[in-house]
Amino acid sequence: MRKIGSDSKSRPATNDLTIRLLSNAAGSALDVALSALQTHSMRRIEQPLLWVLVLAAYVWSERVVGVHGGYYTADEYGAGDELPLAVTQLVSQRTRLAYEYRSAPLCALGSDQPDSVLRLSTLFFGERAWRTMHDARLFHPQRGVLLCKMQLTASQLRVLRKRVMQECRVHYIVDGFRVVQDADAGTAGAGSQRAHVGVDLGTRHHDDEVVLYNHVSFLVQLHEVGRDQASDMGRSFGKALYRRDQSPNQDASLLQSSSSSPSGKYRIAGLKARVESRAYTPDGPLSVDNAGVSSAQKYEPLVLPTGLNSNAQGQSFVPVAFTYDVSFENVALDWVSPLDPLVLTSEHLQRGQLLSIANSILLVLSLALMMGTILLRTLRRQFKAYAALGASSGSGGGTTFGIEAFDDSGLHGSSWRNLREDVFRPPRNPLWLSVLVAAGAQLVLVAFCTIVTAYAGVVSRQHRGDLVIALVVAWVLTSGLNGFVAAQLYFLFGRQQWQHASISAAFVFPLFVFALFWAINCTLWVARAISAAPFAVQLVLLFCWLFISVPLCLAGGWLAARRRVNTFTVYSNAPLREIPKQEWYVGTPLVLLAGLLPFGVVAAQLYTILQALWQGNAFHHMFGFLLVVFVLTLLVSAQVGVALVYVKISQQDHEWWWPGFCAAGSSGLYVFLYSAFYLVTSDSMIKVGFASSVLFLGYALLASVAFALLTGSVGLGASFAFLRWIYWHVRAS
Numbered sequence: 001m002r003k004i005g006s007d008s009k010s011r012p013a014t015n016d017l018t019i020r021l022l023s024n025a026a027g028s029a030l031d032v033a034l035s036a037l038q039t040h041s042m043r044r045i046e047q048p049l050l051w052v053l054v055l056a057a058y059v060w061s062e063r064v065v066g067v068h069g070g071y072y073t074a075d076e077y078g079a080g081d082e083l084p085l086a087v088t089q090l091v092s093q094r095t096r097l098a099y100e101y102r103s104a105p106l107c108a109l110g111s112d113q114p115d116s117v118l119r120l121s122t123l124f125f126g127e128r129a130w131r132t133m134h135d136a137r138l139f140h141p142q143r144g145v146l147l148c149k150m151q152l153t154a155s156q157l158r159v160l161r162k163r164v165m166q167e168c169r170v171h172y173i174v175d176g177f178r179v180v181q182d183a184d185a186g187t188a189g190a191g192s193q194r195a196h197v198g199v200d201l202g203t204r205h206h207d208d209e210v211v212l213y214n215h216v217s218f219l220v221q222l223h224e225v226g227r228d229q230a231s232d233m234g235r236s237f238g239k240a241l242y243r244r245d246q247s248p249n250q251d252a253s254l255l256q257s258s259s260s261s262p263s264g265k266y267r268i269a270g271l272k273a274r275v276e277s278r279a280y281t282p283d284g285p286l287s288v289d290n291a292g293v294s295s296a297q298k299y300e301p302l303v304l305p306t307g308l309n310s311n312a313q314g315q316s317f318v319p320v321a322f323t324y325d326v327s328f329e330n331v332a333l334d335w336v337s338p339l340d341p342l343v344l345t346s347e348h349l350q351r352g353q354l355l356s357i358a359n360s361i362l363l364v365l366s367l368a369l370m371m372g373t374i375l376l377r378t379l380r381r382q383f384k385a386y387a388a389l390g391a392s393s394g395s396g397g398g399t400t401f402g403i404e405a406f407d408d409s410g411l412h413g414s415s416w417r418n419l420r421e422d423v424f425r426p427p428r429n430p431l432w433l434s435v436l437v438a439a440g441a442q443l444v445l446v447a448f449c450t451i452v453t454a455y456a457g458v459v460s461r462q463h464r465g466d467l468v469i470a471l472v473v474a475w476v477l478t479s480g481l482n483g484f485v486a487a488q489l490y491f492l493f494g495r496q497q498w499q500h501a502s503i504s505a506a507f508v509f510p511l512f513v514f515a516l517f518w519a520i521n522c523t524l525w526v527a528r529a530i531s532a533a534p535f536a537v538q539l540v541l542l543f544c545w546l547f548i549s550v551p552l553c554l555a556g557g558w559l560a561a562r563r564r565v566n567t568f569t570v571y572s573n574a575p576l577r578e579i580p581k582q583e584w585y586v587g588t589p590l591v592l593l594a595g596l597l598p599f600g601v602v603a604a605q606l607y608t609i610l611q612a613l614w615q616g617n618a619f620h621h622m623f624g625f626l627l628v629v630f631v632l633t634l635l636v637s638a639q640v641g642v643a644l645v646y647v648k649i650s651q652q653d654h655e656w657w658w659p660g661f662c663a664a665g666s667s668g669l670y671v672f673l674y675s676a677f678y679l680v681t682s683d684s685m686i687k688v689g690f691a692s693s694v695l696f697l698g699y700a701l702l703a704s705v706a707f708a709l710l711t712g713s714v715g716l717g718a719s720f721a722f723l724r725w726i727y728w729h730v731r732a733s
Contacts (some may be wrong), residue, residue: 169198357603427657440713483556502557595666641715664715668708
């Protein structure tokens with residue numbers, strides 16, 4: 001019996017070549033490290049070598065854990081080979097929770113044990129593959145085959161009605177391909193406007209009328225191996241180019257058999273399904289096993305009653321028969337991807353994303369133009385004035401980043417130049433600021449690595465668990481950056497205990513993530529949802545945190561102690577300058593208003609991601625757009641931080657550290673508020689239960705905090721670089 005999701009029998013040569021190249025790269029990196037240690041030249045190359053090792057380990061780990069490409073390399077099948085159809089879970093579109101298939105009174109499975117673990121990443125969501133009793137063989141079409149007969153008792157009827165009213169979908173899978181129900185493949189009243197993963201279990205016509213879909217027609221789309229040799233190369237490198245040959249077979253009806261020759265080997269190119277409700281007559285499949293059913297025959301819908309009536313023998317039950325069809329279609333594709341049926345139905349989303357990116361680019365250009373024409377012009381004029389004054393001024397009592405003090409009282413009393421002795425004083429709560437900025441710096445690198453690997457096809461786009469694996473691996477391997485940045489900032493603030501900063505950075509944000517993850521998982525356990533992460537997975541995550549991430553974070557702090565930054569004379573012994581009375585809008589209102597700009601860049605992408613995660617498709621495939629938006633968000637965050645800090649110092653306010661961080665970081669607040677607004681107003685989220693609301697708001701809170709740290713660290717870093725530049729420029733002038 002062929003295992004679901006197992007390695008293919010004949011992988012393309014490009015995959016083997018990629019693995020060999022990665023192995024050689026890792027080995028070469030280690031050789032360079034050893035030779036550098038032997039020649040005592042480690043100090044000159046340790047930073048580039050560190051990045052090479054991290055990158056090689058990250059890419060190699062993605063291959064080892066089973067995240068082996070966004071475009072699936074499937075098994076090859078010949079005529080008559082069995083197609084391993086399996087079922088994974090029941091997913092409710094109303095509660096957004098995943099339940100075990102056996103939680104509903106449906107046909108028995110082919111085995112009491114799961115056939116296989118689909119991928120390592122699916123362990124995060126408790127997903128397993130269970131073989132079904134369907135008899136599907138290549139180029140052996142089936143019509144009206146009886147899957148099983150059932151006599152539903154009163155309790156079973158209540159459970160089945162409950163699952164239908166929860167809008168559950170049965171998730172089938174064959175060789176890594178998930179069955180997709182077409183937008184027009186359901187019966188009237190299905191309520192589906194777009195293609196989606198999973199097969200509808202039933203629908204609700206009226207308040208109490210529940211219709212069961214007891215007949216499923218499967219269409220297996222096949223791609224002949226060797227028809228297009230370029231397909232393997234395009235698939236291996238993740239080319240997002242799609243072309244469908246316009247052949248008569250492409251427009252064949254769902255139940256039409258393929259007329260192509262069954263010779264040769266084939267790969268699965270897609271699986272589609274159509275559901276139908278059939279109230280069979282007593283002389284139909286209810287009385288004869290494997291009775292053929294004419295596809296042209298019309299049936300009344302099977303309505304599940306609210307109660308049971310006793311028959312002549314005094315028995316109370318509802319007879320139900322489940323049947324299925326299997327047909328085949330030969331298609332010609334440049335490459336085979338499990339996401340084709342869904343990606344092709346998302347063209348309107350792509351147009352919306354392009355429009356959003358265009359608006360974001362205009363926003364970035366507008367901010368850059370404003371800063372270039374107003375801010376830089378003003379600074380240039382002030383630099384010239386300071387240069388004229390500096391020619392006749394002497395040295396003062398202190399320096400600021402090497403800026404010699406001179407008397408600029410003849411210029412004007414409200415100049416930002418007067419803050420030279422105070423602007424680089426350490427902020428309030430320097431340890432907390434160091435920890436938060438370090439966590440944000442790590443998240444920038446984690447987000448970039450994850451998006452790039454997803455866009456390049458290193459991780460599978462159809463499995464959200466693969467993205468979780470990529471996030472965890474990237475977070476663990478970049479923990480050294482977290483400790484390094486925290487210790488460097490702590491040194492910059494005049495503190496010497498780098499251990500305090502590194503240990504705090506290793507525990508503060510990860511502890512928040514684990515606490516939130518544990519709360520969400522406990523809620524899912526109480527709701528008896530299989531999407532809760534197993535206890536073994538939690539132990540693995542805990543091990544990665546305590547025994548890999550924490551040591552790397554401490555190592556980063558130790559490296560920062562060796563490369564201690566020059567603290568300079570950032571403030572003198574003069575008393576702290578009193579901050580003049582500020583306008584009411586310069587404080588918190590201005591900080592909150594600044595956060596709207598980064599949020600405006602990601603608003604459209606946020607809506608798309610929420611739609612993908614909570615509208616049944618459970619994946620986001622437009623990672624090219626996401627990468628562009630990510631870069632634009634970083635640019636806008638930097639510009640917002642610089643603009644707000646300049647406003648602060650222009651008002652003689654030298655306490656700019658925390659406002660510089662919170663200016664762009666306040667965008668995380670808007671992300672959470674928008675997510676809560678989506679939960680309250682979206683038609684698909686209005687009637688979700690308590691567990692689903694906790695799940696949604698918990699992950700929204702986690703994403704919002706991460707986004708706030710990410711944008712805040714970029715804004716503060718740009719602000720710090722800007723202040724160093726302008727005060728250095730005054731000295732140079």
